[in-house]
Amino acid sequence: MNIPFLNLQAEYYQHQEEIDEAIRRVLHSGRYILGQEVARFEEEFAAFCGTTHGVGVASGTDALLLALRALDVGPGDEVITVSHTAVATVAAIELSGARPLLVDVDPATCTLDPALLAAAITPRTRAVVPVHLYGQPADMAPILAIAQQHHLAVVEDCAQAHGASYQGRPVGSLGDVATFSFYPTKNLGAIGDGGIVVTNKAGIAGRLGLLRQYGWRERYVSALAGYNSRLDELQAAILRVRLRHLPAANDIRRRLAQAYHDQLADLPVQLPYERPGSRHVYHLYVVQSDRRDALAAHLAGQGIGTAVHYPVPVHVQPAYHRLGYDPGHLPVTEQLAGRILSLPLYPSMPAGHLETVVAAIRHFATGI
Numbered sequence: 001m002n003i004p005f006l007n008l009q010a011e012y013y014q015h016q017e018e019i020d021e022a023i024r025r026v027l028h029s030g031r032y033i034l035g036q037e038v039a040r041f042e043e044e045f046a047a048f049c050g051t052t053h054g055v056g057v058a059s060g061t062d063a064l065l066l067a068l069r070a071l072d073v074g075p076g077d078e079v080i081t082v083s084h085t086a087v088a089t090v091a092a093i094e095l096s097g098a099r100p101l102l103v104d105v106d107p108a109t110c111t112l113d114p115a116l117l118a119a120a121i122t123p124r125t126r127a128v129v130p131v132h133l134y135g136q137p138a139d140m141a142p143i144l145a146i147a148q149q150h151h152l153a154v155v156e157d158c159a160q161a162h163g164a165s166y167q168g169r170p171v172g173s174l175g176d177v178a179t180f181s182f183y184p185t186k187n188l189g190a191i192g193d194g195g196i197v198v199t200n201k202a203g204i205a206g207r208l209g210l211l212r213q214y215g216w217r218e219r220y221v222s223a224l225a226g227y228n229s230r231l232d233e234l235q236a237a238i239l240r241v242r243l244r245h246l247p248a249a250n251d252i253r254r255r256l257a258q259a260y261h262d263q264l265a266d267l268p269v270q271l272p273y274e275r276p277g278s279r280h281v282y283h284l285y286v287v288q289s290d291r292r293d294a295l296a297a298h299l300a301g302q303g304i305g306t307a308v309h310y311p312v313p314v315h316v317q318p319a320y321h322r323l324g325y326d327p328g329h330l331p332v333t334e335q336l337a338g339r340i341l342s343l344p345l346y347p348s349m350p351a352g353h354l355e356t357v358v359a360a361i362r363h364f365a366t367g368i
């Protein structure tokens with residue numbers, strides 16, 4: 001591809017010296033697990049989110065699983081989330097032992113439709129996991145109000161929204177607890193796997209600190225039945241470098257998104273909707289088209305990489321048929337899956353690439 005969908009080496013080269021120096025520092029420290037780098041990163045990232053506590057873990061999936069376990073959600077409980085998400089959201093709920101209840105999304109923002117939330121709640125429902133998909137916060141005000149009314153815990157899945165905000169408040173600080181992934185493609189990405197849970201609740205943070213390491217309060221003595229899910233020192237050191245550059249990187253993402261908005265405005269593709277009062281951080285720039293597959297093929301023919309997030313809704317995937325949702329059950333989600341297309345957008349995207357993508361879409365739509 002001459003216009004790749006994403007270029008992770010280019011992202012590394014942007015801050016190569018600082019990252020290399022951070023790696024060297026860890027290599028020479030002799031401390032590779034749960035040392036100063038993780039402790040400092042947890043403080044710095046929690047502050048970035050406007051929360052008091054952060055607990056580094058091995059992945060975004062583990063962050064969700066351990067957040068639910070810290071809330072004491074497990075077998076016999078239900079957790080509401082969306083089917084229009086990375087499969088990890090639903091997988092983590094199942095790993096906790098709880099049953100996922102899947103609801104449809106709002107067609108404008110592709111995030112959990114609050115109008116459908118109350119009707120999905122049963123006496124067994126313990127929590128709701130809104131996903132801030134593509135970098136845009138879910139509509140948290142009504143979600144929080146309904147959750148409070150029904151005594152549900154709110155776990156924000158922020159894996160795609162580092163640095164986004166809702167009505168002036170950063171994501172991660174809106175619910176009871178929030179989870180982030182540092183998978184390399186995310187807005188804040190490690191050079192490997194990583195995740196974090198943030199919260200303002202000291203009790204939950206304390207439980208998470210035990211759960212991520214065998215339930216140890218003191219070494220070799222498990223106070224809780226725990227797990228092994230630790231963020232490592234190398235990733236934490238790299239993430240500390242990248243966290244310093246995240247606000248500027250998100251600004252670039254927003255500028256690129258604005259350029260797509262302006263240049264695609266007269267073409268027959270549906271552009272992403274940005275809810276007023278929210279700061280969208282464009283983890284992905286997702287357009288919609290009735291002719292999505294033909295458009296993607298046309299762009300591929302011009303050497304332009306695109307992707308679909310996600311082509312098969314979770315409830316339609318073979319592993320999740322047993323959740324009992326028939327096709328047709330979540331009409332907005334199912335329609336989106338056939339229409340969405342993610343265009344190239346990343347902070348180090350070379351000048352001119354975006355204009356080439358726009359020209360190729362124009363050619364597809366108008367023949368010019």
Ligand SMILES: *Cc1c(COP(=O)(O)O)cnc(C)c1O
Pocket residue numbers: 059060061062085086088089131157159160181182183193194195
């Ligand atoms: C990436 C992602 C996850 C999972 O994170 P991992 O670090 O890959 O385990 C969870 N939820 C959403 C919405 C994601 O995009």
